[in-house]
Amino acid sequence: MEVQIEDSVLIRSYVNGDERALETLINRHNQRISSFIYSKINDRGITEDIFQDTFIKVIRTLKRGTYSEEGKFFPWVMRIAHNLIIDHFRKSSRMPMYDGSDSFNVFSVMGDEKLNAENQLIKNQIDSDLSILIEELPEDQKEVLLMRIYKDMSFKEISENTGVSINTALGRMRYALINLRKIINENNIVLTN
Numbered sequence: 001m002e003v004q005i006e007d008s009v010l011i012r013s014y015v016n017g018d019e020r021a022l023e024t025l026i027n028r029h030n031q032r033i034s035s036f037i038y039s040k041i042n043d044r045g046i047t048e049d050i051f052q053d054t055f056i057k058v059i060r061t062l063k064r065g066t067y068s069e070e071g072k073f074f075p076w077v078m079r080i081a082h083n084l085i086i087d088h089f090r091k092s093s094r095m096p097m098y099d100g101s102d103s104f105n106v107f108s109v110m111g112d113e114k115l116n117a118e119n120q121l122i123k124n125q126i127d128s129d130l131s132i133l134i135e136e137l138p139e140d141q142k143e144v145l146l147m148r149i150y151k152d153m154s155f156k157e158i159s160e161n162t163g164v165s166i167n168t169a170l171g172r173m174r175y176a177l178i179n180l181r182k183i184i185n186e187n188n189i190v191l192t193n
Helices: 007-015 018-040 044-064 071-090 118-124 127-134 139-149 155-162 166-185
Strands: none
Touching: 007 044, 007 071, 018 044, 018 155, 044 071, 071 127, 118 127, 127 139, 127 166, 139 155, 139 166, 155 166
16 A cells, blocks of 8 residues: 655655656646645636646745745645635735725734624635634634634624623634634735735
C-alpha cells in the first residue's frame, strides 16, 4: 500500500526545487477545489481560469517563502480560491450590495452591537463560503454562530439549547464575529473594496 506524503512535506520539497511535488499537490486537491469553484460560478471556462489563478497565487507565495500555515494547506488554498471568486463577482457587478451603497462589504454590519444583521450577512454572501473560516473558531463560539445564522434561532432559544445565559450567548456571538474578522485580516482575505 502506497503511503501518502503529507502536504507539508510536498511543500518543503517544492520550495527546495522539486517541481513534481507541486504537481502532486495540485492533483491531490484538484477535484475538491475545482468542484468548490464550479459550485459558485457554474461556468467551466471561468472555473478553469480561477483554478489556474489560485495556483499562480499559491506558487508565488511558496516561492516568496511567506507560506507558514503548517498542516493547513488545503483550507489556505480554498481561501485563495474563495477570494478570487469574490473578485470575479465584484468585477462582473453580480455581488449583492448592502446599505444601498455601491460597494460590497460583507462585514459592514459586524460592528453592530445588537448583532441584528448577521443572518442576512451570511445568507446574502456567497452562502457557505465562510464555513471554511468558521471551522477555525473555538467550539463554543462556532456553536452559537451556526445556531444563529444557519438555524435562525433567537438568542433566547440558543440560551435554552446551550444552557448558558442570553448574555453569554450574545457574548459568544460577538467574539465569534471579532475572531472571524481577525482570521480574515491575518490571512489577508479581501472582502471589501
